[in-house]
Amino acid sequence: MARLRIGSRGSQLALWQAHHISDLLRAGGHTVELEIIKTTGDKITDVALAKVGTKGMFTKEIEEALIENRVDLAVHSLKDLPTELAADFEIAAITAREDPRDVFCSLKFANMEELPQRANVGTSSLRRQAQLKALRPDLQIHPVRGNVDTRLRKLESGDYDAIILAAAGRRRPEPSGQGATGPSGDPRGSNDPRRRTRRPGNRNSQRRRGNQGGRRIS
Numbered sequence: 001m002a003r004l005r006i007g008s009r010g011s012q013l014a015l016w017q018a019h020h021i022s023d024l025l026r027a028g029g030h031t032v033e034l035e036i037i038k039t040t041g042d043k044i045t046d047v048a049l050a051k052v053g054t055k056g057m058f059t060k061e062i063e064e065a066l067i068e069n070r071v072d073l074a075v076h077s078l079k080d081l082p083t084e085l086a087a088d089f090e091i092a093a094i095t096a097r098e099d100p101r102d103v104f105c106s107l108k109f110a111n112m113e114e115l116p117q118r119a120n121v122g123t124s125s126l127r128r129q130a131q132l133k134a135l136r137p138d139l140q141i142h143p144v145r146g147n148v149d150t151r152l153r154k155l156e157s158g159d160y161d162a163i164i165l166a167a168a169g170r171r172r173p174e175p176s177g178q179g180a181t182g183p184s185g186d187p188r189g190s191n192d193p194r195r196r197t198r199r200p201g202n203r204n205s206q207r208r209r210g211n212q213g214g215r216r217i218s
Contacts, residue, residue: 001029007062007071010036012147016172018075021095035071037062041080056082063089098168102128105155106162112136115161122154122163132164148172 004025008018015036022032041057056063058080065071067088078094085091109115112135121132122144129141142160144151148169155163 001031002072003031003033004073005033005035005071007035007037007065007074009039009042009058009062011042012149013077013169013172014075017077021075024095035065037065037071099171101167103165103167103170104162105152105165107156109162112162115139119161120159122151122160125164128164 006018006022008014015034018034022034025032039058039061044057059074059076059082062071062074062076063086066074073092081091104112106115109119115121115136117138118140120140120142122142123129123132124143124145132139132141144154144160144163146154148165151163151165154160
């Protein structure tokens, strides 16, 4: 079997996904290496993504590595891929879907309805902002960047009354080794009430074709 080099961002969630794909490939008999690549989105951490406006913020440097044959395939969250892929690339595979829902996270409030008027809610997703405003036009929406643990620490420090996270991200292992799910598989921590709200985000992987004229992204 061929030796495959996987390109991935270095965030906790990205590495979880890359190692998951690595395990699947190894089970198929492949030898797999992982190369961590820092992207533009990883370097810009103090500005809301919607205000940066750079296309392919989390994929550009990885795609360059594919073109330069430094890696053979890449693993991404589908949400990070541009709407239209460059001609050199192609979606090769999509893994089994995780929980597509978002989760409402708060230390003081059990759900959206309990939030007081003009409560501060953290999310950097334009989709989530639109959904929150449709449900509660009074809410004050503020950007929140960083990995899952960083965002939860900002919540715990009192920067926000609540934050919205992807359920799939809450289910993935945390650096502390603590479980990422509560009773009955509910994606909540043990110290604070978390409830699921709505709506899809999808997770994906990305990969490169060989030397036959095309490269895959999935």
